[in-house]
Amino acid sequence: MNRVSWKLLTFYFVGYVIFQIPLLHKFVLFNVAFSFFYLGFLVFFPLGQNPILRLIVGFLTGLYIDFFSNTPGLHASVCTFIMLFRDTWLGTILEHQKGVLDINIYILKMRGVWLYVLPLIFIHHLMIFWINYGSWMGLFMTFDQILASTIFSLLSILLINLVISKKPIRI
Amino acid sequence: MQQLFVFLFRSRVLAFFFFLELISIWLIFSYNNLYNSYLFNTSNKIVGSVLEMNHNIDQYFQLDEINEKLLAENALLREELSKKNLGMMGYDTLKGNTHVIPARVINNEFRNPENYLTLDKGSLSQIEPGMAVISREGAVGIIKSVSSHFSTVASILNRKLMTSSQLNKTNTLCTVQWNLEGPLVADVKYIPRHINIGIGDTVSTSGYNVVFPAEIMLGTIVSYQLPDESPFYVAKIKLSSDLSSIDAVYVIRNPLKWEMDSLQTVL
Numbered sequence: 493m494n495r496v497s498w499k500l501l502t503f504y505f506v507g508y509v510i511f512q513i514p515l516l517h518k519f520v521l522f523n524v525a526f527s528f529f530y531l532g533f534l535v536f537f538p539l540g541q542n543p544i545l546r547l548i549v550g551f552l553t554g555l556y557i558d559f560f561s562n563t564p565g566l567h568a569s570v571c572t573f574i575m576l577f578r579d580t581w582l583g584t585i586l587e588h589q590k591g592v593l594d595i596n597i598y599i600l601k602m603r604g605v606w607l608y609v610l611p612l613i614f615i616h617h618l619m620i621f622w623i624n625y626g627s628w629m630g631l632f633m634t635f636d637q638i639l640a641s642t643i644f645s646l647l648s649i650l651l652i653n654l655v656i657s658k659k660p661i662r663i
Numbered sequence: 664m665q666q667l668f669v670f671l672f673r674s675r676v677l678a679f680f681f682f683l684e685l686i687s688i689w690l691i692f693s694y695n696n697l698y699n700s701y702l703f704n705t706s707n708k709i710v711g712s713v714l715e716m717n718h719n720i721d722q723y724f725q726l727d728e729i730n731e732k733l734l735a736e737n738a739l740l741r742e743e744l745s746k747k748n749l750g751m752m753g754y755d756t757l758k759g760n761t762h763v764i765p766a767r768v769i770n771n772e773f774r775n776p777e778n779y780l781t782l783d784k785g786s787l788s789q790i791e792p793g794m795a796v797i798s799r800e801g802a803v804g805i806i807k808s809v810s811s812h813f814s815t816v817a818s819i820l821n822r823k824l825m826t827s828s829q830l831n832k833t834n835t836l837c838t839v840q841w842n843l844e845g846p847l848v849a850d851v852k853y854i855p856r857h858i859n860i861g862i863g864d865t866v867s868t869s870g871y872n873v874v875f876p877a878e879i880m881l882g883t884i885v886s887y888q889l890p891d892e893s894p895f896y897v898a899k900i901k902l903s904s905d906l907s908s909i910d911a912v913y914v915i916r917n918p919l920k921w922e923m924d925s926l927q928t929v930l
Binding site: 543544547548550551554558563564565566568569572573576623626 | 675676677680683684686687688689690692693697698701
């Protein structure tokens with residue numbers, strides 16, 4: 493079994509989570525699309541870790557964002573929820589690639605992006621906006637924001653991942 | 664027991680997940696203004712309804728006390744009323760001397776030839792034998808004997824009790840006596856032949872025997888005959904107070920009773 497690359501994880505943490513804070517309120521397109529690219533850290537968190545640890549990582553990441561965006565509990569609850577079923581989902585997507593621990597865009601490929609990254613981001617944004625507006629009516633009214641933000645976040649996450657992760661050397 | 668631990672161990676991830684979610688929800692509700700107001704409004708509504716229910720239950724258990732208060736107030740009002748009535752009727756010496764004591768009936772019989780009630784007040788409440796007992800609907804009886812906390816009443820459903828009464832239409836003196844027919848019917852005796860009576864005429868106490876105050880309702884005439892050989896009518900009244908279902912009564916104390924009685928015996 494491969495060991496978890498702590499170097500890559502640190503890069504992910506800095507690139508996704510630390511960088512999110514100064515850009516949290518700046519990355520807004522036409523007041524419609526918001527970029528929550530910190531989610532990339534959770535999406536690309538190593539596979540096969542202790543589930544308790546996974547939940548704690550999700551919770552603390554969300555809480556970290558919450559502290560800076562002045563919405564205590566909002567991101568934390570959604571991130572914990574995402575981290576609950578993330579490994580099961582990712583495991584079924586990557587079932588033909590045994591022994592994979594570190595996740596990056598080259599391992600996921602297009603199939604992984606469509607079936608794993610995009611739905612995960614969509615669910616995350618749906619819940620964030622829903623809880624933030626506090627009603628089903630608000631969910632309808634902000635659906636354009638949810639869709640635009642999902643696309644925006646997806647693009648940011650993939651771009652950051654392209655910068656951080658190394659392309660595998662083909663033999 | 665072991666299975667329980669196994670189950671808890673298996674579901675530890677889920678339990679931890681719920682734990683973290685609870686913390687998050689707590690954070691959301693305590694720091695988010697929108698959710699805070701939701702919580703506040705909902706809890707206000709719930710707390711309000713609980714308090715209201717609490718109040719209702721409290722009220723229910725206070726009903727007894729409230730009843731007592733109302734009885735006392737009623738007694739006071741009756742006292743005032745009797746003063747006023749007596750004043751109007753010219754009994755100035757009696758004015759201010761009648762005293763009304765509220766009481767509850769705690770034992771009641773109405774199937775014997777001589778029926779007695781028991782009241783929950785006695786000599787400590789200044790009840791003495793010979794006082795009149797009335798209810799909201801009309802006359803009930805006369806206090807027969809008294810202990811410190813209880814008293815017995817010879818009710819008007821007692822064939823030995825003859826109540827001095829009057830036919831209200833003509834102020835004719837007559838006597839009401841129970842005839843053992845049932846708790847609602849009594850005989851009216853000694854109405855002379857020359858009086859013209861009809862069904863529905865009211866009969867009340869006369870006030871001549873000092874026990875009952877005047878004009879306490881006794882009942883209405885339901886039937887009458889005038890036998891050829893008799894100097895008096897044979898009439899029946901329907902008693903106004905149903906003694907088979909009686910609860911609150913008032914004992915009337917007339918301090919001048921002895922004075923009046925002793926003067927009459929001298930005659």
